[in-house]
Amino acid sequence: xxxxxxxxxxxxxxxxxxxxxxxxxxxxxxxxxxxxxxxxxxxxxxxxxxxxxxxxxxxxxxxxxxxxxxxxxxxxxxxxxxxxxxxxxxxxxxxxxxxxxxxxxxxxxxxxxx
Amino acid sequence: xxxxxxxxxxxxxxxxxxxxxxxxxxxxxxxxxxxxxxxxxxxxxxxxxxxxxxxxxxxxxxxxxxxxxxxxxxxxxxxxxxxxxxxxxxxxxxxxxxxxxxxxxxxxxxxxxxxxxxx
Numbered sequence: 001x002x003x004x005x006x007x008x009x010x011x012x013x014x015x016x017x018x019x020x021x022x023x024x025x026x027x028x029x030x031x032x033x034x035x036x037x038x039x040x041x042x043x044x045x046x047x048x049x050x051x052x053x054x055x056x057x058x059x060x061x062x063x064x065x066x067x068x069x070x071x072x073x074x075x076x077x078x079x080x081x082x083x084x085x086x087x088x089x090x091x092x093x094x095x096x097x098x099x100x101x102x103x104x105x106x107x108x109x110x111x112x113x114x
Numbered sequence: 115x116x117x118x119x120x121x122x123x124x125x126x127x128x129x130x131x132x133x134x135x136x137x138x139x140x141x142x143x144x145x146x147x148x149x150x151x152x153x154x155x156x157x158x159x160x161x162x163x164x165x166x167x168x169x170x171x172x173x174x175x176x177x178x179x180x181x182x183x184x185x186x187x188x189x190x191x192x193x194x195x196x197x198x199x200x201x202x203x204x205x206x207x208x209x210x211x212x213x214x215x216x217x218x219x220x221x222x223x224x225x226x227x228x229x230x231x232x233x
Contacts (some may be wrong), residue, residue, distance in 0.1 A: 043224035104157045
């Protein structure tokens with residue numbers, strides 16, 4: 001079975017400082033991994049995805065993530081946080097059956113202090 | 115870019131009524147749509163996979179008679195919460211799989227969700 005674990009339920013950073021949101025995955029084969037962002041009372045927006053190409057994946061809004069097989073990790077980073085980055089972030093793994101269902105982590109709430 | 119429209123965004127109704135939520139793909143045809151439920155400050159829980167022209171596939175523990183799904187066209191899936199009770203209050207989100215690409219490369223586009231409150 002596949003799963004993802006988001007290690008922090010809340011992360012608080014100051015505006016202009018780096019962001020690190022941690023995610024570890026469990027999969028018996030090479031996974032497809034995603035990061036989504038959800039603003040309050042909104043749906044989800046795809047930030048980036050890893051599908052066995054380059055291990056360093058660049059996404060929208062300055063975010064990037066690195067797939068590390070040896071550590072089974074897919075952490076999300078951004079060099080400098082903006083106030084608009086405050087939101088809920090989900091690490092997601094895709095199933096491998098024909099429906100390609102998404103399996104969500106528990107989420108990390110990012111707080112950005114002025 | 116691809117857009118998924120979900121309607122209504124918020125609904126408040128009395129216990130015992132049925133509520134229908136619509137999910138539309140606006141600029142692409144979606145043979146597969148998904149319905150999720152999200153409790154406050156929690157993650158998304160997949161309820162069912164909606165397949166155009168066939169029966170929906172429900173996840174374990176989801177009552178198919180309680181949550182009726184209809185995917186009658188390539189751009190519309192509906193979720194009906196029948197005889198709703200306060201415990202059905204939640205945030206419901208749909209997504210539609212974009213046919214561009216193949217397999218896992220097909221992106222899922224999400225609606226903005228529906229906040230359902232049962233009094």
